[in-house]
Amino acid sequence: MISKKLRTAIKLHAPAYKIANKAGIHHSTLSKLLCGIEHVKPNDPRVIAVGRVLGIGAADCFEKGRETKVKP
Numbered sequence: 001m002i003s004k005k006l007r008t009a010i011k012l013h014a015p016a017y018k019i020a021n022k023a024g025i026h027h028s029t030l031s032k033l034l035c036g037i038e039h040v041k042p043n044d045p046r047v048i049a050v051g052r053v054l055g056i057g058a059a060d061c062f063e064k065g066r067e068t069k070v071k072p
Contacts (some may be wrong), residue, residue, distance in 0.1 A: 001063040002033065002040055002047060009054045010034070023049040 010016055010030075017027035025046050032038040033047060040047055042062060051061040 003061055003063050006047070006051055006054070006056055006061045007034065009056055010050070013054055019050060019053055022053045025049065 010019060013019055016030055016034075020027040020030040023030070023046070029038065029046065030050065033040055033044075033050075040062070043058065047061050048058045051058060
């Protein structure tokens with residue numbers, strides 16, 4: 001799950017489409033990640049790239065202890 005810190009930084013920064021562009025992802029992908037339409041796995045490189053654009057470290061991009069367990 002994307003951290004509140006990253007969500008807040010996205011809202012306070014430039015328009016989301018510019019952040020997505022600098023991170024090398026499509027703006028609709030960023031929207032889907034934020035809305036939960038696309039599931040975020042721990043260490044998802046797309047989320048880390050967005051964090052890097054905003055100056056947020058990889059560890060701070062994800063909520064700690066909120067990973068979803070996949071049923072076998």
